[in-house]
Amino acid sequence: MGLFNWFTQEIAMDLGTANTLIIHNDQVAVNEPSIVALNRNNPKEVLAVGKRALMMHEKTHESIRTVRPLKDGVIADFNAAELMIRELIKLVYPKKPLFPPSWRMMICIPSSITEVEKRAVRDSAEQAGAKEVYLIHEPMAAALGIGIDVEEPVGNMIIDIGGGTTGITVIALAGIVCDQSIRIAGDEFTADIMEALRRYHSLLIGERTAEQIKIQIGAATKDLDNPPDDIPVNGRDLVTGIPKQIMVSYQEIAEALDKSIFKIEEAILKALEQTPPELASDIYRRGLYLTGGGALLRGLDKRLSQKIKLPVHIADDPLKSVVRGTGIALQNYDKYPFVMR
Structure with a gap:
């Protein structure tokens, strides 16, 4: 049984525009910038990934190029994304194992993603060595990571400010009720x-x-x-x-930053306008939840609270709440109806 468990290993991945985080065995095993350095003469040769590639960014000569494969929360460069995912997965096991395991992988994706973009994420993961790929929408993962019971009949508003997109989502009964996504973020x-x-x-x-x-x-x-x-x-x-x-x-x-934050405020107000009244009363009682790297911007919760006249809560560890929720969903992938197989 132990041998079987070795050959099928599980990893949960928050494939973000700015940072990629991987959870393995309930621990954050990888937390690296989403960037890869490639050899221009041999585009399949990876020179560096993550922090080392970021140190090279904007300092390269003609033989090296640095690529951020994701833009606005979705894959913009398929080949670079595949190479980056492959190299980041290798960081889970710094010492190369004799028998590489097969991966069951869950990746979180923006709720506004198209079917074509969804396919690109799935294909990149499979090309990088995943045998089973599951997808989960970021707001659902963020809610799980914060500790919200997503299956109860109560409305919760999650505002996930990432690197490429800000997602404003109302969830209830393990589903997305209304959703606003704008490409204003980190x-x-x-x-x-x-x-x-x-x-x-x-x-x-x-x-x-x-x-x-x-x-x-x-x-x-x-x-x-x-x-x-x-x-x-x-x-x-x-x-x-x-x-x-x-x-x-x-x-x-x-x-x-004033103009960009104003656009986020407008998107939140628009999402609240679309919220059914019974869920709006839940949100009034519970407030709004901020996750993602943008939640760390000083005074953002105070400014949003003054504008919207509702309490705004910042997640305990906003950078890791999405990947932690992805890890929880992976452990219960047969239980949650919102996990996409």
Whole structure:
């Protein structure tokens, strides 16, 4: 029996635009950026994946290219996605086993995904070595990861702010009742920061620098209880072409992100308008749940609560709530009706 269990191993994967997480044996075995570095002369040769590939991003020469295979929550580069998944699965077992196991894999996907995009995810997983592939919608996985009983007849609103998309979903009775998905999320926040520094400081910075600014001083409001200190930012002066350094405050970043967060607020209000009244009363009592990396933006829960006049709860570990829920669904794949076989 132990030998049989070895040959069929289970992994749950949150294949995200910004980060990919893998759970194996109830532990987060892999948590890496969704990026792969490839040899231009031999596109099948993977030079690095995850954090090592991210360190190469925007610093490569003509023989190396870095690829982010996912865009807006779906696979944009099929071959790069397959290679990335294959390499990330290898990280589950750093020491290569004598007999590679066959994988039963569950992957979470955006609720707004098309059948063609769904097929691309399934095919990539199968090409990467999965023998059985199950799919689950991200909002259902997030709800399970937070600890919500998704099968009870109670409405819950989940707002999952990922790298490529923000999904606003009302779930009840193990199903999605109404759903809004907009392509405003972490990547858009990063682009907003790059644009603001270019416009107001004539400073050109790269994606990685903008991402670090977002993590260190990113804020959704200018009125924070515990504001972070200003940070130095290095880039290239667009006027002189010479590298320079400026100091940036969290208020500037809050102003840069304002338009994108406003669009998320509008999408939440639109989703609430479509919610049946009985479920709306449940949401009034229980509030809204924030998951995904975007939930870590300082003051976002406070700003949303002021706008929508409802309590907003941030998940305990918003970055891992989706993958944890995917792992729970994988353990009970024959029980939950929303798991797609």
